[in-house]
Amino acid sequence: MSSSESRERVLDVAEKLFSTYGYATVKLKDIAKALGMRQASLYYHAPGGKEELYLEVMRRNMQRHRQGLEEAIAQADDWQSQLQAVAYWFLSQPPMDFTRMIHSDLRAVHPEHAQHLIHITYEAVLQPIEQIFERCQAAGDIRAVDIKLLTGAFLSLIQAVHSVPQQWTNRSKEEMADEVLDILLHGLTA
Amino acid sequence: MSSSESRERVLDVAEKLFSTYGYATVKLKDIAKALGMRQASLYYHAPGGKEELYLEVMRRNMQRHRQGLEEAIAQADDWQSQLQAVAYWFLSQPPMDFTRMIHSDLRAVHPEHAQHLIHITYEAVLQPIEQIFERCQAAGDIRAVDIKLLTGAFLSLIQAVHSVPQQWTNRSKEEMADEVLDILLHGLTA
């Protein structure tokens, strides 16, 4: 295995754990264990320690989201398909809990790093979705609502679907996302 | 100040911190500092230590939610007012992050305690809301959807409003909740 491959593997494992359980909950020992190595061995792959590892993980994560969302949106022809494509994209990725990220995880890193992460998160995730809504609001496809609020609501709906324990239902996440999207577009009373 | 009053104050402060930042992120030192005392002094009020304090906080929290939701629902005359009353109730309370609770916080406590907390959370919070939706689905006020999914979606929308930083907007949380509720009921395309 090449050096960059094994590094990717470390980042993959760390990302999954950090995304699922949060910065403070995940110990370096947990990451090492998931990789089948000792805690100290992690420092060969991540000499910067825990905080630096978390930052690299998040930077790579946001980079991937930006790319993935861009492609998902570009390949869909109408705005409703774009929203569905965005939803499916997030379901294919490790869960992203904004609330926990802002309130918990980012408090543990140096303020200037937190600031930067918030910035790239906005550009990678919030902005592409806002732009979908802005376009279809301008085209008259949806009514006048607060776009930032709508974007936050949309994301929290998707992530709620993402974190439904698989045992509570026998439906796929995509099916649930479709149902939630349908409610968002046409309402409960339709 | 009576003994039970000062105990309530400890629980209030601990609840606010645990609810906002999560179990692992909040250190006993943080709670003590917010109370204006030293970390060791906390053990006078919470002899059981951190985990026991967290459990007491959550038990009391769920008890209060059950009561508060019951009253909010009972005082509203139609189902739409009930949903609004439920939303306002949650906005008046410390934020409740189910995702973090299940994925992060509960992993830190003994499994039997975690199990119990999940159970009382379901009874206190999920069940009352499910019942609203079941009633209005039976009455034909809303169309056929997965009630559990809808309940989760509703809650995550409210909490999303709750965790919008106040500086991002000049609108009140209640206004935002009204807008989100309106979208949920009538859809984006209405």
Next chain:
DNA sequence: GTCTATATATAGATAGAC
């Protein structure tokens, strides 16, 4: 690249003075 051993820092918990 991974290990053991260990140093250092932090968090949780206890003892006893006041």
Next chain:
DNA sequence: GTCTATCTATATATAGAC
């Protein structure tokens, strides 16, 4: 009721063998 001092446990980080 709160304090200081301290113990213990845990987590992060480093050193050096293999």
